[in-house]
Amino acid sequence: MVACFITSCRRRGTVDFGPVPVVEMSGYPPRIKGEDLDDSNPCVAGKIRSLTPKSKNPSHGGIDWLGGLMSEITPEVLISEEQIHKKVQELAVRISADYADCDDLLLVGILKGSFIFLSDLSRALTIPRSVDFMALSTYGDSESTDTDGAVRMIMDLRRNITGKHVVVVEDIVDTGYTLSYLLRNLAARQPASLKTCVLVEKPERREVFTQIDYLGFSIPDVWVVGCGLDWAERFRTLPYIGIVHPDE
Numbered sequence: 001m002v003a004c005f006i007t008s009c010r011r012r013g014t015v016d017f018g019p020v021p022v023v024e025m026s027g028y029p030p031r032i033k034g035e036d037l038d039d040s041n042p043c044v045a046g047k048i049r050s051l052t053p054k055s056k057n058p059s060h061g062g063i064d065w066l067g068g069l070m071s072e073i074t075p076e077v078l079i080s081e082e083q084i085h086k087k088v089q090e091l092a093v094r095i096s097a098d099y100a101d102c103d104d105l106l107l108v109g110i111l112k113g114s115f116i117f118l119s120d121l122s123r124a125l126t127i128p129r130s131v132d133f134m135a136l137s138t139y140g141d142s143e144s145t146d147t148d149g150a151v152r153m154i155m156d157l158r159r160n161i162t163g164k165h166v167v168v169v170e171d172i173v174d175t176g177y178t179l180s181y182l183l184r185n186l187a188a189r190q191p192a193s194l195k196t197c198v199l200v201e202k203p204e205r206r207e208v209f210t211q212i213d214y215l216g217f218s219i220p221d222v223w224v225v226g227c228g229l230d231w232a233e234r235f236r237t238l239p240y241i242g243i244v245h246p247d248e
Helices: 045-049 081-098 115-124 177-187
Strands: 022-024 031-033 076-079 105-111 129-138 151-155 165-173 193-201 214-218 223-225 241-244
Touching: 081 115, 081 193, 081 214, 105 115, 105 177, 115 129, 115 165, 129 177, 151 177, 165 177, 177 193
Parallel strands: 105 129, 105 165, 165 193, 193 214
Antiparallel strands: 022 031, 076 241, 129 151, 223 241
């Protein structure tokens, strides 16, 4: 963390511009901590504004992280909240029936996108279950990399899954490379069974076949947000799945 201290305006104690914000430079865009910014503070306002990205490219953080155009966007509804709730209940009934004799089903959520879907699904199940998480990263701008070798693990499970019944819970399957890598990795640990539960898939984008045992919805090749899906970390918590148009 880099702390920026403004002292030049205070050398003789004649002017007090209030608390100095601390800017965390470990991420992009910077996150501002401490007191709210005061635009009347000439030693602060200009510095912070110069760090605010204005690009419309979602990989660069959107329009304006301090409250610009992105906050005015309302994604159009593709799958309603009611449809999602109904589908989650249907999936929970199927999974509960398939694992009725299982003492402890392990649900493995893939961060970040699966956390809302996993939460809703796990609460709807009527069988003993536990939850763990993994996080994967792909080289490049999206999952549409040319080779599954571009996938790497950045957070692993905390428990041994040998001999356990495991269901991997994903928010979306696009090209299939990430899920393919994940299933090979987990299968090598010799679970008793290994299945997948996916909220949405894009059949038009699929390049690698991966078995989806429990599927919520098939959708067209559009950029979707909500229910854990995001655009530059925005709209994850929408209660529905909506469409945005990053290139417009």
